[in-house]
Amino acid sequence: xDHEGVAASLAELGNTHRLAVxxxxxxxxxxxxxxxEIQKALDIPASxxxxxxxRMARVGLIKQEKHSRTIVCIPDYHHLQNLIGFLQAECCxxxxxxxxxxxx
Amino acid sequence: xDHEGVAASLAELGNTHRLAVxxxxxxxxxxxxxxxEIQKALDIPASxxxxxxxRMARVGLIKQEKHSRTIVCIPDYHHLQNLIGFLQAECCxxxxxxxxxxxx
DNA sequence: TCAATAATTCGATTAATCTAGAATTATAGG
DNA sequence: CCTATAATTCTAGATTAATCGAATTATTGA
Numbered sequence: 001x002d003h004e005g006v007a008a009s010l011a012e013l014g015n016t017h018r019l020a021v022x023x024x025x026x027x028x029x030x031x032x033x034x035x036x037e038i039q040k041a042l043d044i045p046a047s048x049x050x051x052x053x054x055r056m057a058r059v060g061l062i063k064q065e066k067h068s069r070t071i072v073c074i075p076d077y078h079h080l081q082n083l084i085g086f087l088q089a090e091c092c093x094x095x096x097x098x099x100x101x102x103x104x
Numbered sequence: 105x106d107h108e109g110v111a112a113s114l115a116e117l118g119n120t121h122r123l124a125v126x127x128x129x130x131x132x133x134x135x136x137x138x139x140x141e142i143q144k145a146l147d148i149p150a151s152x153x154x155x156x157x158x159r160m161a162r163v164g165l166i167k168q169e170k171h172s173r174t175i176v177c178i179p180d181y182h183h184l185q186n187l188i189g190f191l192q193a194e195c196c197x198x199x200x201x202x203x204x205x206x207x208x
Numbered sequence: 209t210c211a212a213t214a215a216t217t218c219g220a221t222t223a224a225t226c227t228a229g230a231a232t233t234a235t236a237g238g
Numbered sequence: 239c240c241t242a243t244a245a246t247t248c249t250a251g252a253t254t255a256a257t258c259g260a261a262t263t264a265t266t267g268a
Contacts (some may be wrong), residue, residue: 019110173235225254
């Protein structure tokens with residue numbers, strides 16, 4: 001993931017609704033959750049949510065699988081790992097700072 | 105850092121100019137760099153840069169110290185660590201995923 | 209085929225952000 | 239005191255984002 005891609009993904013996570021959606025999907029696990037379920041859980045108007053989901057899918061934060069009428073949204077853990085990796089590798093190597101690993 | 109704070113910081117990093125500034129400051133190290141130096145290095149108009157810097161300072165991504173005429177900008181490693189920690193702790197604990205540590 | 213359900217797309221409004229030149233403030237040094 | 243320098247604030251236009259009701263597109267099941 002390059003500079004532009006990282007910025008784009010961070011920008012998408014930088015919205016409270018979308019961050020909430022992502023967190024919800026991560027809690028939901030690898031099976032993800034259908035749009036309607038997210039909608040009920042977070043109480044966001046359907047059209048607004050749809051807009052946010054499509055933005056998140058556009059940058060690769062989530063994947064969407066259509067199963068008959070319902071669309072299941074799945075968080076892309078890999079994508080987030082890349083993001084985190086970038087922040088650590090590119091942003092934490094100041095003069096007095098190791099690549100950070102034991103920070104948690 | 106709470107949900108809102110995380111979103112706000114991610115949003116600030118989610119702009120190519122600001123991400124570039126932050127990366128530049130991290131490379132500059134714990135001493136940081138004066139505004140003019142950032143400006144020359146990244147070739148961003150002064151007023152535009154000033155705007156971005158004030159946004160970054162507002163959410164705590166950087167600190168600004170005034171030394172006579174020049175203002176030195178210093179990246180807040182701690183803040184970024186908190187951000188990364190949040191993403192790992194709150195966003196990577198899906199059913200089939202450990203809290204992730206050996207990802208780098 | 210029809211009604212119900214799941215979700216998107218459309219369209220319009222409002223708000224926020226980005227951009228950058230011009231004017232301004234603060235400070236150093238001659 | 240005056241000039242040069244460093245940076246911000248002001249202002250305004252352009253772009254992009256957020257919101258959400260209404261209309262639309264699948265798809266299921268009676």
